[in-house]
Amino acid sequence: MSIFDVIAFDADDTLWHNERYYVEAQARFAQLLSQYHKPEWVHERLLDTETRNLQHFGYGVKAFALSMIETAVEFTEGRISGVDIQKVIDLAKEMLSADVQLLEHVAETVSQLVIGNRLMLITKGDLLDQESKILRSGLSEYFQYIEILSQKTRESYQRVLKRYSIVPERFLMIGNSLKSDILPILELGGSAVYIPYETTWLHEVADAPADDQQGYYLLENIAQLPALLEKLEK
C-alpha cells in the first residue's frame, strides 16, 4: 500500500534534458552578436529581456525566441541583419524538434514505479511543445494524468489536486526546481522530492527548505526514488 494516492513528476530536467538546449541556444545567440558585445553581456541582457517579457509571453521556446529577437534588435541598435534574425527563428525551430533525451535511470524508475502507483506528469510551458515532447519521450503510457500549466504556483497546483480530488497529504511531487516543484507543494501540505539538475535557470532559483522540514526530501538522482518510497511506507 502506497502512502501516496498520486506520485507526480515534473518533466523538463526531471525526466528529460531541457535546460541544456537553452544553454546551447544562448551560446549560439551570443556568437551571433559577438561582433557587437561580449557573451557575458549578451547573456545578462537576454535574461533582462526574458524577465521583462515573462508577463506577456510566459514560458517556453516561442517566448525565448521572441526575447532573443528583441534583445538582438535592442542591443545592436537595430543593426542586426535579417539573416541573423532568421537564424534565431531557425534556432527556435531546432529546439522545438530536438530529440527528447531522457535523464539517466528515468526509463527504468518510471516503469518500476507505475506498478502499484498512480503517476502524474505536471509540466509548464508551451502546450504544443510539451505535448510533443511527452509523446516523443516514450513515457506517456506510464502517466495516468498529464497536466500542462502556464505557471506552477500554489494556486495552480491546488486546482490540479481539486480536479482529481487528491488530498495534498497523499500527494508526492518530484522535480528539479525548488521554486516551481517543491516549495508550493510543501506549502499545500504535500510531500516533495527535490532532485537538482546540472544547471538551474536563474528564474527558478530559490532557497532550499530546512533538511528536516516535514515532507521534504533531497535525492541525487531518480534511481534513489524507489528506495525512498519503500522507507517511507514502513
Add this chain to the structure above:
Amino acid sequence: MSIFDVIAFDADDTLWHNERYYVEAQARFAQLLSQYHKPEWVHERLLDTETRNLQHFGYGVKAFALSMIETAVEFTEGRISGVDIQKVIDLAKEMLSADVQLLEHVAETVSQLVIGNRLMLITKGDLLDQESKILRSGLSEYFQYIEILSQKTRESYQRVLKRYSIVPERFLMIGNSLKSDILPILELGGSAVYIPYETTWLHEVADAPADDQQGYYLLENIAQLPALLEKLEK
C-alpha cells in the same frame, strides 16, 4: 431536465472578439512592409509562413508574431530594419494585453444558461494568453470546466470527454469554426451549434454539414441558443 450533461463553448470569436485583432495586426504589418510589397501580397505570404510554421509553433499570438517576423525578413531579403522588427514584437504584446470584448448577447446568454446546466469552455492557443483572456472576460465563474487544447481534433475532444466521463450523445458544443468546433463533435456523435463570426481565418474554413445532419444546428447569434435548447428538450 437538460438533454445535455455538458454544454461547451468555444471562446475566441464565439464568446469574445479575437479574429479582428489579427486582421488589424495584419493590416499594420502590411503597412510596415508597404515600401516593399502590396498589402494583398504580404497577406498571402504571411498565410504561407503561418501554414508552414503551424507544426512548429502551433496557434496563438506568439506563433503569429514569429511568422510575421519570418515573413518580413524573407520578403524584404533581409532589408527589414531592426526598428520595424521591434514594431512587430510590440504589436504582439499589444494583442496579448488587448481588452477582451465580449460578443453581443454573450454575457446574458451564458448567465442564463448556467442555471440548470453544466457549462464548459474549450479553447485552443497559447496557454497563458487564453487563461489571461478567460480571467479578464469576467465569465470564468460560469464555467465548471475549462480546457485549453493545443489543437481541436476528434482525438483531443475524445480525451476531454473521457476525462470527465461525458458521453458524446449528451454533449453539446457551440462555436464559430466548422473545422475545430463542429465537425469533430458531430463525428463523435455529439451535437454542435455553429454560430458564424464576421470573418473566418482561412485555416478554419471547412464545408458545412448538410442542414439535416443529426445533431447539427446553425444559429445567427448566441441569443438564439436558449430557445433552441428549449425546443430540443421538448
